[in-house]
Amino acid sequence: MTSPGRPSRLGEVPVTQTLRNGAWRVVELITTPVVPSDYLDVIAPLRNPNVLRARVEAVHRETANAVTLELRPGRGWRPHQPGQYVRLGVDVDGIRLWRSYSVSSPAGQPSGRISVTVNAVRDGLVSSYLLANARRGMIVNLDLPAGDFVLPAERPAKSLFVTAGSGITPVMGILRSAVHELPDVVVVHSARTSEDVVFGADLRALAAAGRITLIERHTGADGRLKPAELAELVPDLFERETWACGPGEMLDALADHWSEAGAAERLHVERFRPTVLVAGDGGSVTFERSGARVEAPAGVSILDAGEAAGQLMPSGCRMGICFKCVLPMREGIVRDMRDGQITTAVEGDNVLIQTCVSAAAGPCHLDA
Amino acid sequence: MTTLQRQENNPIAHLTAEDIEAIGRELDAIRDEVIAVRGERDAAYIRRVIKVQRSLEIGSRAVLLFSLFPPAWLVGTAGLSVAKILENMEIGHNILHGQYDFMRDPKIHSTTWEWDMATPAEQWQHSHNQIHHKYTNVVGKDNDLGYGIMRVDENQRWHPFFLAQPLWNFINALFFEYGIAAYDLELGRNLQTKKRRSNPVFRKNLKAVGRKIGKQALKDYVIHPALSGPSFLHTMAANFTANVIRNVWSHSVIMCGHFPNGVSTFERTSIKGETRGEWYLRQMLGSANISGSKLMHIMTGNLSHQIEHHLFPDLPASRYAEVAVKVRALFEKYDLPYVTGPLPKQVASAWAKVIRLSLPNRKPTAAPDPSIPPRRPVAEPVTA
Numbered sequence: 001m002t003s004p005g006r007p008s009r010l011g012e013v014p015v016t017q018t019l020r021n022g023a024w025r026v027v028e029l030i031t032t033p034v035v036p037s038d039y040l041d042v043i044a045p046l047r048n049p050n051v052l053r054a055r056v057e058a059v060h061r062e063t064a065n066a067v068t069l070e071l072r073p074g075r076g077w078r079p080h081q082p083g084q085y086v087r088l089g090v091d092v093d094g095i096r097l098w099r100s101y102s103v104s105s106p107a108g109q110p111s112g113r114i115s116v117t118v119n120a121v122r123d124g125l126v127s128s129y130l131l132a133n134a135r136r137g138m139i140v141n142l143d144l145p146a147g148d149f150v151l152p153a154e155r156p157a158k159s160l161f162v163t164a165g166s167g168i169t170p171v172m173g174i175l176r177s178a179v180h181e182l183p184d185v186v187v188v189h190s191a192r193t194s195e196d197v198v199f200g201a202d203l204r205a206l207a208a209a210g211r212i213t214l215i216e217r218h219t220g221a222d223g224r225l226k227p228a229e230l231a232e233l234v235p236d237l238f239e240r241e242t243w244a245c246g247p248g249e250m251l252d253a254l255a256d257h258w259s260e261a262g263a264a265e266r267l268h269v270e271r272f273r274p275t276v277l278v279a280g281d282g283g284s285v286t287f288e289r290s291g292a293r294v295e296a297p298a299g300v301s302i303l304d305a306g307e308a309a310g311q312l313m314p315s316g317c318r319m320g321i322c323f324k325c326v327l328p329m330r331e332g333i334v335r336d337m338r339d340g341q342i343t344t345a346v347e348g349d350n351v352l353i354q355t356c357v358s359a360a361a362g363p364c365h366l367d368a
Numbered sequence: 369m370t371t372l373q374r375q376e377n378n379p380i381a382h383l384t385a386e387d388i389e390a391i392g393r394e395l396d397a398i399r400d401e402v403i404a405v406r407g408e409r410d411a412a413y414i415r416r417v418i419k420v421q422r423s424l425e426i427g428s429r430a431v432l433l434f435s436l437f438p439p440a441w442l443v444g445t446a447g448l449s450v451a452k453i454l455e456n457m458e459i460g461h462n463i464l465h466g467q468y469d470f471m472r473d474p475k476i477h478s479t480t481w482e483w484d485m486a487t488p489a490e491q492w493q494h495s496h497n498q499i500h501h502k503y504t505n506v507v508g509k510d511n512d513l514g515y516g517i518m519r520v521d522e523n524q525r526w527h528p529f530f531l532a533q534p535l536w537n538f539i540n541a542l543f544f545e546y547g548i549a550a551y552d553l554e555l556g557r558n559l560q561t562k563k564r565r566s567n568p569v570f571r572k573n574l575k576a577v578g579r580k581i582g583k584q585a586l587k588d589y590v591i592h593p594a595l596s597g598p599s600f601l602h603t604m605a606a607n608f609t610a611n612v613i614r615n616v617w618s619h620s621v622i623m624c625g626h627f628p629n630g631v632s633t634f635e636r637t638s639i640k641g642e643t644r645g646e647w648y649l650r651q652m653l654g655s656a657n658i659s660g661s662k663l664m665h666i667m668t669g670n671l672s673h674q675i676e677h678h679l680f681p682d683l684p685a686s687r688y689a690e691v692a693v694k695v696r697a698l699f700e701k702y703d704l705p706y707v708t709g710p711l712p713k714q715v716a717s718a719w720a721k722v723i724r725l726s727l728p729n730r731k732p733t734a735a736p737d738p739s740i741p742p743r744r745p746v747a748e749p750v751t752a
């Protein structure tokens with residue numbers, strides 16, 4: 001890893017900084033061709049300012065299916081706003097996989113810690129791995145907090161949160177941080193059974209203290225909540241600023257309902273992207289920078305398909321041995337034509353794929 | 369060695385085209401088995417080697433701060449030599465092959481790794497991964513055969529210049545990393561004409577090499593010696609020695625990969641329309657292993673399993689030992705020569721060839737045997 005170039009405008013910076021930069025240069029020379037942090041990483045992985053990591057400080061089991069990880073972010077962290085999510089990079093069977101999790105702890109903890117609650121989803125590699133293997137002391141990779149599922153600076157007089165399943169996690173973060181600033185809060189939460197309610201105890205305690213009005217719905221017994229039923233449960237529905245988080249169909253239904261009522265701007269939704277992609281044969285490949293797009297059938301490499309469509313592409317051996325042709329896949333699913341292995345990428349990922357031996361197995365977006 | 373096509377006893381005469389494709393399928397199956405289990409263990413392995421290497425390097429450099437004292441000099445130099453060998457062979461070479469790209473760790477990745485070597489990783493990847501591994505042992509295409517400065521085949525025309533090739537080879541061994549840098553730059557070719565000299569790509573690469581060498585030299589011959597104060601000269605000498613030891617070691621290991629007796633080279637025309645099976649076969653006949661202990665394999669970056677490496681250059685190197693069992697069985701099944709031997713024997717064999725070919729020889733069988741390896745008439749593919 002080459003050291004990042006440092007600007008050296010002597011004379012424009014204070015002497016101490018010049019000295020520091022100079023000393024740093026010497027340190028970089030000592031460790032060339034790698035950077036000093038590569039050595040430091042061996043003993044202090046959280047100190048690296050260029051690679052954000054976190055240490056798992058504690059693991060609490062929430063339900064049979066969910067755990068909360070208390071994380072201490074390393075250098076380079078920026079505090080989150082309640083409702084935001086972070087991406088965690090976890091090595092599962094030697095492969096680093098990234099997933100987004102909402103921060104469920106209140107903002108601005110004096111300890112600097114944050115917590116995320118991971119609900120194991122079916123076929124979810126990362127969530128099931130964390131459920132089974134997360135331990136105190138484990139190091140995970142981290143991205144800065146992101147997302148706009150947050151409260152406005154001016155807190156609404158009346159608010160409503162509609163959540164289902166693990167959709168409660170960002171809302172829990174919001175409630176823990178700001179419930180005292182929200183005068184009138186209704187939470188409508190669906191889960192399969194009473195035991196499956198993540199943060200059930202916390203929510204019920206808030207309700208018992210009169211901080212929120214909690215409406216629990218147990219879909220195992222009562223079936224799915226329909227938007228039309230909401231009006232019965234919450235009579236002043238459209239007067240409330242509403243935040244919703246849960247499965248895609250639920251959010252779609254809510255969005256329709258709100259826009260039919262002409263209240264679309266009062267509804268804020270947070271979608272968890274489905275991460276389970278199913279491999280098919282061939283697919284359309286989009287080269288995001290050039291804007292080129294090509295239908296790539298199964299059995300034809302993305303390199304050949306792209307070139308045939310006039311896309312400029314890096315290449316070398318064209319047989320999978322030189323790695324000259326790798327391009328970042330932002331989103332999509334490909335199949336290695338040699339061994340049939342499937343590689344997927346979801347938004348936010350940048351999985352490097354060898355285009356000369358990869359065929360599309362669904363729609364793919366490449367960063368090229 | 370004569371190219372396969374002109375050998376009197378053709379080692380693959382007994383194979384049919386179907387056999388060759390079957391070999392290809394069996395090798396693909398061996399590869400699939402490794403891919404299916406590749407994961408945690410491989411990631412942990414490379415991380416551990418990196419950790420050991422970095423600790424060893426720091427430790428040795430710390431000891432060298434006191435290299436004024438002979439025992440410290442000896443210990444530090446030995447440790448640093450081992451650290452540099454590990455860094456180049458088991459870590460750098462293998463990561464730059466993309467063997468650990470599957471981990472998706474941007475820190476341990478073929479696109480970001482830089483190594484303790486005069487040649488910048490990217491240039492080496494071009495000449496090594498892209499050219500050498502694709503055109504293995506094809507005379508005139510694979511410059512690794514003789515690095516463009518040696519005569520490596522009886523069919524190459526002799527010239528008095530080659531009389532000195534044992535000397536060149538020896539000097540190349542001592543300063544191997546610079547030899548490789550010059551080689552990756554194609555210095556011989558690119559310095560020839562003014563037009564080539566001013567080619568912007570060449571100039572850019574030249575600059576990159578210059579910068580890299582500058583930094584490397586500054587580190588080993590100025591900064592670290594300066595840190596050791598009164599031991600300045602001793603540390604400098606220690607670093608120089610460690611570099612030379614690393615150079616001679618890697619040169620020897622690499623010579624054993626394709627030079628020893630029993631390894632085949634190929635005519636340029638033989639790769640027209642080559643199938644996957646034929647490509648595999650060329651790797652099988654064109655590479656040689658070194659036998660030895662586990663430590664030996666680690667110190668060679670598992671290039672002691674050159675045959676397996678050439679068949680599967682992107683599989684984690686620490687898997688080659690287990691793969692070798694199956695590969696060897698395949699060689700036996702198809703009655704093919706699996707060239708291997710202990711290091712001294714292989715090194716001697718390679719050197720003997722360098723010396724033998726420095727002298728003129730009787731021209732071997734004149735006409736090439738067009739049937740080796742069997743291939744269909746296909747137009748020559750356009751190569752970049």
Ligand code: FES
Pocket residue numbers: 315316317318319320321322323324325326354355356357
């Ligand atoms: S072009 Fe060489 S690996 Fe794809």
